[in-house]
Structure formats: C-alpha cells, structure tokens
Amino acid sequence: MxxxxxxxxxxxxxxxxxxxxxxxxxxxxxxxxxxxxxxxxxxxxxxxxxxxxxxAPGLVDLHTHLREPGGEEAETVESGTRAAALGGYTAVVAMPNTVPAVDSAAVVRQVQELGAGALCDVFPAGTITVGRAGTRLSPIAEMASLGVRLFTDDGTGVADSRLMRRALEYASSLGVTLAQHCEDPALSAGTHMHEGEWSGRLGIPGQPAAAEELMVARDIALSRLTGAPVHLLHLSTAGSVDLVRRAKAEGVAVTAEAAPHHFTLTDEACAGYDPVFKVHPPLRTAVDVAAVKAGLADGTIDAIATDHAPHPVEAKEAAFDQAPPGMLGLETALGLALAELDLSVERVLALLSWQPAAIAGIEAHGGPVxxxxxxxxxxxxxxxxxxxxxxxxxxxxxxxxxxxxxxxxxxxxxxxxxxxxxxxxxxxx
Amino acid sequence: MRDLLSISDLGADGIEEVLRLTDSFVEVSERRIPKVPTLRGKTVVSLFYEDSTRTRLSFESAAKRLSADTMNFSVSTSSVNKGESLRDTVLTIEAMGVDAIVVRHASAGVPWQVAQWVGAAVVNAGDGWHEHPTQALLDCYTIRERLLERGGSGSFDGLVVAIVGDVKHSRVARSDILALTALGAEVTLVAPPTLLPPGIGSWPVVVSHDLDAVLPKVDVVMLLRMQVERQDEALLPSMREYTATYGLTRDRARLLGGEALVMHPGPMNRGVEIAADVADDPRSTIVRQVANGVAVRMAVLFLLLGSGSEAHG
Missing domain, CATH: 2.30.40.10 (Urease, subunit C, domain 1)
Structure with a gap:
C-alpha cells in the first residue's frame, strides 16, 4: 500500500x-x-x-444518551454509535445518567472501553454530583484525569445554588466545563409537557417556560460570580435564548446548545397523546421555535445537540404522563438542520461539528480538514x-x-x- | 361514530342526537322491567384504572338494561406497576372478544391510545383532568329536562351557566364547557386563578373571580368537587377560605334566582363547595343527574353498538 x-x-x-x-x-x-x-x-x-x-469534519454530538451501562434494552454503546456514524457523527459525548451513573473513574473507564472500536468515538461525560443526587460533588478531578471534559447531572439540574457555585469554583482549575440541564424542580415537578394553551386543553400537567429560564438566569449569575464556564444544555424557550444573548454580550463565559426537536416541533404535537412527542425540556410554542432558530442563526446558541434519548417500545406504549421523556435524534439531526434552519451548509456544520467539538474539548474532531x-x-x-x-x-x-x-x-x-x-x-x- | 372519546367528536348535532335517544331510554328505565334486547349478544367491558363507583355502576346498568353482557376489569395501580403495559392489557381484553371498552384512567389521553390499538368501540369514562363526555351529556340532558318541565322550548341558546371551582383539574368541566357552548349556552367559569387551566384566555368562556356577582345572573350553577388533597400544592390557603369565597353557602344560594338549577357531578363535599341544605334544595338536580346518567349511557352504547352504528358504517 x-x-x-x-x-x-x-x-x-x-x-x-x-x-x-x-x-x-x-x-x-x-x-x-x-x-x-x-x-x-x-x-x-x-x-x-x-x-x-x-x-466536512465529522459531526460532534454534545448530548447523546447511549444508555450503557444499565439501559441496554434501549440502546448500547454499539447500537448508539452505529446510529451516530450513520448520522454523520465521528464523536459523541455520552451522557452520564446511566445505571450506575458515570460518577467514578470505574464507570468512566467502562464506557471508554465499550467505546473503543465503536463506529464513532465516545467521550463519556461525568456527573457533577454523586449519583446525580444533587448533594455531594463527584470526583471531578479524578474523572478529568481520565480525559473527561464535560460534567453534567443531565436529566436533572443541580438545584442547590450553593453546590453549583462550589462545583464551578472547583472545576475551574481543571480545564473542564460544567453543563446544566436547566429546570427548576419545584416548578417542573409532576409535569409532562409545556404549560400553555395545549396543556390546558389536553389536561396534561405542564411546566412553564419559567422553570427553565430560572435556572438559566441563575447559572449565568453563577458563571459571572465564579468566572467558570457554563454550558447550557438543550435550550428550549425564547426567554432562555434572550438571557444567553445578553449574557454573551456582557462577556459571561456561557455556551449553549439546542436540540433539533426544539427548532422543528411544537407542543401542539402532543395533541394526539402519543408519548413519542414527550421530551424534557418539553416541546414549546411556535414563538419559542422561532427564538431558538434565531439564536442558532445569530450565534447565541453555539451548537446543535441531539439529546438522543432512546426508550424501548414498551416504555412509550404507556399513558402520556407515565411514559419516559426523550426522543431519538442521531440519525435525523443533520437532515433536520439542513431542512429547518435557513442557514448555509457552512453555518450548519459549524453548529454540528467544530463548535460543539470546542465546547467538549475534543481536539481530534471538528477539523480542520x-x-x-x-x-x-x-x-x-x-x-x-x-x-x-x-x-x-x-x-x-x-x-x-x-x-x-x-x-x-x-x-x-x-x-x-x-x-x-x-x-x-x-x-x- | 366508532368511539366516544371527546364531546368534540359529537358536535352540536351529535349531542342533540344523544339527548333525543336518551328520552326513549328514560322511558325504558321507568318500565316495571327496565330492560330491552337491543344489544343482546354484545359484550361491554369496563376497564377502570381508577376507582369509581358511580360511573362504573352507571355504565354497567346501562349495558345490562340493553341486554349486553358485561365484564369488569378493575386494574389496581399496583398490578399495573407489576409490569404489564397498557397496550398489552388492552390487547388481552380485546382477545376475549369484546364489542365496547369503557375506559377510565387517571392519565389524560389513555382512551385515544386504546382506540388506536383495538377494533372495539371505546368510550371515555373519564381520563385524568381531560374529559368525561358522558357526564357532560347527562348534565345537558338534565338541564334540558328541567327547561322542558317548566314549559320552555328546551333550547340552550343564551342560557347562562356558571361552573364554579377547580376547573383546572376537572375533566367534567372540560367536557361540560365543550358541550354547553356547542349547544349555545354562555359559560362563566368562577374560580381563583390557581384553579384555572393555563391558556384559559383562548377558551370560549367568561372568567370571573366573584361568585356573588355571578350568581344572580345564572340559569344554572354547576359546582365542581374540591379535592382536599390539592391543599398540599399551595393552590389555596385553606378549605375554609375556599368555602368562604367560592362555596355555595346557604347565604350565597339566596342570590340565585328561584328558577336557577344547582348541579354537582358528585361525589359532593358537603360543607366545602356546597352547603348541605343547598344540596337538598328543590333547585338541586343532583339526584336527577345520577338517574339520567344511566339513560344517557344507554343512548351512547346504543349509538356505538346498536343498529344505528351499523347504519353509519
């Protein structure tokens, strides 16, 4: 040769x-x-x-639920990375809300080993708190020493403001980024869709946009306080986009992502009670969809991230309020971004490849060619x-x-x- | 019509048809042997995922008076949690050979899901906070019955109806609003903002927070059940304060016109949303609502399973 x-x-x-x-x-x-x-x-x-x-440089997903260990019925590292490769991805950040959670060196190594030889590189994210319980800090430095660059309790936010502040301060010396699932738990408890005209009509308990925006605003304030970077996961509301836009203008070290479903679908999709449309954060209104698109267009939102969240068929054949939230995304993200966003191929690829690679600290992906x-x-x-x-x-x-x-x-x-x-x-x- | 999931499946004409049919079944119910062979050979199963005595008994009586065979599948929440999916349960029941499934579930939308999975007719007997169409039909029937008894035309045009209380969590209210407004009534919701659904501004209703101002103007006042456990959600300071501001107390009932109807879907919390002697007032239709419930459900089952359903294809 x-x-x-x-x-x-x-x-x-x-x-x-x-x-x-x-x-x-x-x-x-x-x-x-x-x-x-x-x-x-x-x-x-x-x-x-x-x-x-x-x-182009291979796509990089900041937000993939590979489900392994613990959720192999829904997805494995093997099946999830296959989906990713078919979607154009060469790297995915694996969310740590597995069972057990990725909150120790041992589980980091397990996911890394499962990812070796896969069709797409796997970068495990670690949790911010032990067991994602929101009470004690995970061994962030130990996981960072194994190459983990993104930490999040995704699935829930770190509700305790003092703990989040400490996590940001502690992490700031390690060259890692904390990522937040922004959702105020008191406002979102027991809810299954966006609170608005549709939830009222359908009789489904809804969470207001304010549930997300409260934590976005808080984490911007905490990033300003500590100087540590914060990455905001799956922004879904017009208010969130506006908060991030203003924070960036001010120079706060905040980055943000949005999921394809939040620029493609609205809460009206829940009208048939099909749990396939149940997701957290929930599908919002047309006004929010327009704001997310505008945020992607003007650079307020840095990345398109799939929030690929597999669930077995039987889990989604439950009542809407009993089914787990989440939708698949890896194989459709590129097509949706090209179809739904009025952006050039270059801009779409920036959002899908090199900008997320930079946020995740993944040097080998995202180009240049x-x-x-x-x-x-x-x-x-x-x-x-x-x-x-x-x-x-x-x-x-x-x-x-x-x-x-x-x-x-x-x-x-x-x-x-x-x-x-x-x-x-x-x-x- | 294949299923009855929502009042909006019926529209004004469909509601009128049910009310007309109900007349003949009220007549059947008043016979010495209140039974007709209309649905002989048909099987109606009640699939109740949520405790309900009155609705389940009402549907079962309706089916039996039509000579249908009835089965009762009560699912306690604990057995659901043992792992059988909703879909598997429903397919198991259908495999036994049933013609109609009457579904009650604490989750909104379940009847829609069930209807997608089975060929049998599905009747929504209450889904979460969402809808309870047969309750709305029996409420409309009861109102019309009273209007006719007084020598009126039975028309709902311009009829003023107040629905008072926990609209947010009420499937009865959602179905009643759809049915009453379809028939031409003017609906006023009276509740504190914490007990109103989000997006209420787009509903075809008037909203008031002043029951005293509303009562003198109404033809019908419907009281909704206050669920005591809601107090934990900080929706209200106390039941006492609720009763003081939104309860139909004896004093407040004096503001009602002499012809006004007092309705309640039951079960009542006497002393909370309605004072005991107001519930027993001659203007109250509460017992009549229960009696009419059986005839309305006979009409619904007949429409879905009887010769009428075949004619409609």
Missing amino acids: GDVALLLAGGTVVDAGGTRRADVAVAPDGTIAAVGPDLAPEPGALVLDATGCTV AVGRPANLCVIDPAATWTVDPAALASRSRNTPYAGRTLTGRARHTILRGEPVVIDAKATR
Missing part, C-alpha cells in the same frame, strides 16, 4: 477555515495526507465518490432525499417523532480515523 489508503474525490471541503473544491487523501495511519483539487488516485487506494457532496490531522470526516450529500422509517434506524429503540417525514440531506460516507465506517449511507461493519 502506498501513502494513500483512501481518497475522497470530487467534493467540496468545508471546515472552520472556509469552503473550497478539494479532494481529500487519507494516509494508512488514519491522518489526512493531502487536500487539494484533482488529487491522483494511488494504486490500491479506496476511492469514494464525493461529487456534488460536502466533505488539513494535512496531518486525524481523518475524522463526513461526506454529506445535500440533495439526498430520504424518508424516516423507525424500523430502519440503527438505534435499538424506535422513538423517533419524525416517522414518515421526508428529509433532504444525509451523511453519505463517514470516516473515523481514516476508516470508512459508513459508505453510501450503509455501515461497513
């Missing part, structure tokens, strides 16, 4: 540095060997067609049209709210450290 094992030919390269017509050659060691127009294919090299496609860099890439066919079929998803679960929806734009090839793990929208192993 020569110096080139793989050639992505005929595409347009897009990364943080800009857009240019270029082929990408990948060396046998999994790094990028050459980037340039009309590279000659070496004998023996695999050539993947990228004509009409965008060649340059010689010597690890070849973590995805080739996107922006014209590919496909219809979401729950049964055809790679996830172990079926709880997508987009069944039957036709999307335009799909990951065609995904390259993980030089290995083509997805070719023509099919996993290679």
Whole structure:
C-alpha cells in the first residue's frame, strides 16, 4: 500500500477555515495526507465518490444518551454509535445518567472501553454530583484525569445554588466545563409537557417556560460570580435564548446548545397523546421555535445537540404522563438542520461539528480538514432525499417523532480515523 | 361514530342526537322491567384504572338494561406497576372478544391510545383532568329536562351557566364547557386563578373571580368537587377560605334566582363547595343527574353498538 489508503474525490471541503473544491487523501495511519483539487488516485487506494457532496469534519454530538451501562434494552454503546456514524457523527459525548451513573473513574473507564472500536468515538461525560443526587460533588478531578471534559447531572439540574457555585469554583482549575440541564424542580415537578394553551386543553400537567429560564438566569449569575464556564444544555424557550444573548454580550463565559426537536416541533404535537412527542425540556410554542432558530442563526446558541434519548417500545406504549421523556435524534439531526434552519451548509456544520467539538474539548474532531490531522470526516450529500422509517434506524429503540417525514440531506460516507465506517449511507461493519 | 372519546367528536348535532335517544331510554328505565334486547349478544367491558363507583355502576346498568353482557376489569395501580403495559392489557381484553371498552384512567389521553390499538368501540369514562363526555351529556340532558318541565322550548341558546371551582383539574368541566357552548349556552367559569387551566384566555368562556356577582345572573350553577388533597400544592390557603369565597353557602344560594338549577357531578363535599341544605334544595338536580346518567349511557352504547352504528358504517 502506498501513502494513500483512501481518497475522497470530487467534493467540496468545508471546515472552520472556509469552503473550497478539494479532494481529500487519507494516509494508512488514519491522518489526512493531502487536500487539494484533482488529487491522483494511488494504486490500491479506496476511492469514494464525493461529487456534488460536502466533505466536512465529522459531526460532534454534545448530548447523546447511549444508555450503557444499565439501559441496554434501549440502546448500547454499539447500537448508539452505529446510529451516530450513520448520522454523520465521528464523536459523541455520552451522557452520564446511566445505571450506575458515570460518577467514578470505574464507570468512566467502562464506557471508554465499550467505546473503543465503536463506529464513532465516545467521550463519556461525568456527573457533577454523586449519583446525580444533587448533594455531594463527584470526583471531578479524578474523572478529568481520565480525559473527561464535560460534567453534567443531565436529566436533572443541580438545584442547590450553593453546590453549583462550589462545583464551578472547583472545576475551574481543571480545564473542564460544567453543563446544566436547566429546570427548576419545584416548578417542573409532576409535569409532562409545556404549560400553555395545549396543556390546558389536553389536561396534561405542564411546566412553564419559567422553570427553565430560572435556572438559566441563575447559572449565568453563577458563571459571572465564579468566572467558570457554563454550558447550557438543550435550550428550549425564547426567554432562555434572550438571557444567553445578553449574557454573551456582557462577556459571561456561557455556551449553549439546542436540540433539533426544539427548532422543528411544537407542543401542539402532543395533541394526539402519543408519548413519542414527550421530551424534557418539553416541546414549546411556535414563538419559542422561532427564538431558538434565531439564536442558532445569530450565534447565541453555539451548537446543535441531539439529546438522543432512546426508550424501548414498551416504555412509550404507556399513558402520556407515565411514559419516559426523550426522543431519538442521531440519525435525523443533520437532515433536520439542513431542512429547518435557513442557514448555509457552512453555518450548519459549524453548529454540528467544530463548535460543539470546542465546547467538549475534543481536539481530534471538528477539523480542520488539513494535512496531518486525524481523518475524522463526513461526506454529506445535500440533495439526498430520504424518508424516516423507525424500523430502519440503527438505534435499538424506535422513538423517533419524525416517522414518515421526508428529509433532504444525509451523511453519505463517514470516516473515523481514516476508516470508512459508513459508505453510501450503509455501515461497513 | 366508532368511539366516544371527546364531546368534540359529537358536535352540536351529535349531542342533540344523544339527548333525543336518551328520552326513549328514560322511558325504558321507568318500565316495571327496565330492560330491552337491543344489544343482546354484545359484550361491554369496563376497564377502570381508577376507582369509581358511580360511573362504573352507571355504565354497567346501562349495558345490562340493553341486554349486553358485561365484564369488569378493575386494574389496581399496583398490578399495573407489576409490569404489564397498557397496550398489552388492552390487547388481552380485546382477545376475549369484546364489542365496547369503557375506559377510565387517571392519565389524560389513555382512551385515544386504546382506540388506536383495538377494533372495539371505546368510550371515555373519564381520563385524568381531560374529559368525561358522558357526564357532560347527562348534565345537558338534565338541564334540558328541567327547561322542558317548566314549559320552555328546551333550547340552550343564551342560557347562562356558571361552573364554579377547580376547573383546572376537572375533566367534567372540560367536557361540560365543550358541550354547553356547542349547544349555545354562555359559560362563566368562577374560580381563583390557581384553579384555572393555563391558556384559559383562548377558551370560549367568561372568567370571573366573584361568585356573588355571578350568581344572580345564572340559569344554572354547576359546582365542581374540591379535592382536599390539592391543599398540599399551595393552590389555596385553606378549605375554609375556599368555602368562604367560592362555596355555595346557604347565604350565597339566596342570590340565585328561584328558577336557577344547582348541579354537582358528585361525589359532593358537603360543607366545602356546597352547603348541605343547598344540596337538598328543590333547585338541586343532583339526584336527577345520577338517574339520567344511566339513560344517557344507554343512548351512547346504543349509538356505538346498536343498529344505528351499523347504519353509519
């Protein structure tokens, strides 16, 4: 074998540095060997067609529930990373609300080992508090020493303001970022959707937008107080977007993400009582959807994160108020972002790849597409049209709210450290 | 009509049809042997995930008076928690061969889910805070009966109805509002803001926080059951304060016109939302509501399972 094992030919390269017509050659060691127009294919090299496609750094998800350990009925690291690779992702941050929670070095190592050899790199997040119970700090430094860069009690927020302050102060010396699921537990207890006209009509207990906004406002204040960075998970309300916009203008070290369902669906989707539309934070109003889109467009929101939350079929065949919240997202995020956001491919990729990579401190992903860099890439066919079929998803679960929806734009090839793990929208192993 | 899930499935014409049919079943109920062979060979199962004596008995009486076979599947919350999913339970019941499933569940929306899973007709007998359509139908029937007894036309046009109390958590209120406004009545909700649903501004109702001002103007006052356990949710300072401001006390009942009806879906908290002697006042229709409940449910089962249902395909 020569110096080139793989050639992505005929595409347009897009990364943080800009857009240019270029082929990408990948060396046998999994790094990028050459980037340039009309590279000659070496004998023996695999050539993947990228004509009409965008060649970009692989997507990076800040918010994936892989469910393992403990929730293998819903998803495993193997099935979740397969879904991720098919969605164009080369790296996912695995949320720590597993059973047991990722609140010790042992569980961090377990998830890291499960992720070794997967179709997508897995970066476990650790919890902020032991068992996500909100009372004692987790061994943040010990987990950080294993490479953990993001800490969160996701699923719930850290309600105790003093504890959150201490966590931020403690973490600030470690080069890690704390991420918050913003939800005031007193206002959200016992609720199952957004509080508004629809919840009133449907007779489903709802949580007001203020439940989220209170904690967004508090954490902005705590970041200002401590100087420590805070990443705000899955922002869903117009008020939250506005708070973050003002905090950023002031220079507070806050970053934020939004999930595809929060710029695609509204609370009206709950009208048929199908628990597949139940999610936390809940689907909001059209005004909130517009605000989330505006926040993604003007840079207030830094990343699109899936909040991929698999649940087994039987769990979602319960009453709406008894079913667990959460929806699948890895295989549909790219198509939804391209379809629903009125943004250029470059901006969409910034939100899906290099900006989340920077927030998560993942150096090997998110580009740039340059010689010597690890070849973590995805080739996107922006014209590919496909219809979401729950049964055809790679996830172990079926709880997508987009069944039957036709999307335009799909990951065609995904390259993980030089290995083509997805070719023509099919996993290679 | 395949199922009765919401009053909005019926519309004004459908409600009128049920009320007309109810007349004939009231007549059946007054016979010495109050039974007709209309639904012989049909099986009606009550699937009650929530305790209810009056509604379950009312549906069972209705089915039996129509000569249907009845089954009763009471599911305690604990056995549900043993793991059988709602869908599995429902499919098991359907496999026994049933024609109608009468569903009561503490969770809003369950009848919609059940209707998607089974071919049998589904009747909503109360889902969470959401709807209780047969209660609304019997309330409308009872109001019309009184209007006709007084020599009126029985029309709801311009009828002023006040619904007082915990609207937020009341499936009866949601169904009554839909039914009464569909028939042309003007509905005023009287409750403290903590007991009103979010988004009430878009409902076709008037909202008041002053019961004394509303009572002299109403033709009908419906009182909702105050659930004592709600006190824990800081919705009210105390039951005493609720009664003082929103209870139909003896003094307050004097503000009502002599012809005004006093209604309550039961079970009543005497001394909380309604004073004991007001409940027993001749203007009260509370006992009549229960009696009419059986006939209304006969009409609903007949529409779904009788010859009428086949004619509608």
